[in-house]
Amino acid sequence: MRVTLSNGFIANTCVSLCLFCASFFGFTVSCTYILAPCLLMLTKKDKGKRLNLLKAAMAVLFAISITLGSMLLSVCVSWLLLSLDYNGPYNSVGNYINYNIN
Numbered sequence: 001m002r003v004t005l006s007n008g009f010i011a012n013t014c015v016s017l018c019l020f021c022a023s024f025f026g027f028t029v030s031c032t033y034i035l036a037p038c039l040l041m042l043t044k045k046d047k048g049k050r051l052n053l054l055k056a057a058m059a060v061l062f063a064i065s066i067t068l069g070s071m072l073l074s075v076c077v078s079w080l081l082l083s084l085d086y087n088g089p090y091n092s093v094g095n096y097i098n099y100n101i102n
Contacts, residue, residue, distance in 0.1 A: 019034070
């Protein structure tokens, strides 16, 4: 992907603003997921192609749904593993070992 100096500045500024907003609200965000769409849109704009707003909105909704789905899956797996750790068949073994160490 060819990036001009002005496009790189614009894309990095957009990514920085998104990261500052996300960190203010306490979210973890990957820079790659933010930078790639900015660069793709700027490259498309440089070639003189129009941006289809419906496709762009569908892409944003798809990205949000993937993010929410992965968040839900990670919370469910964490809950399952923590419940197995605290209520599983070997939960008393850890307490027994800790009492014998002290």
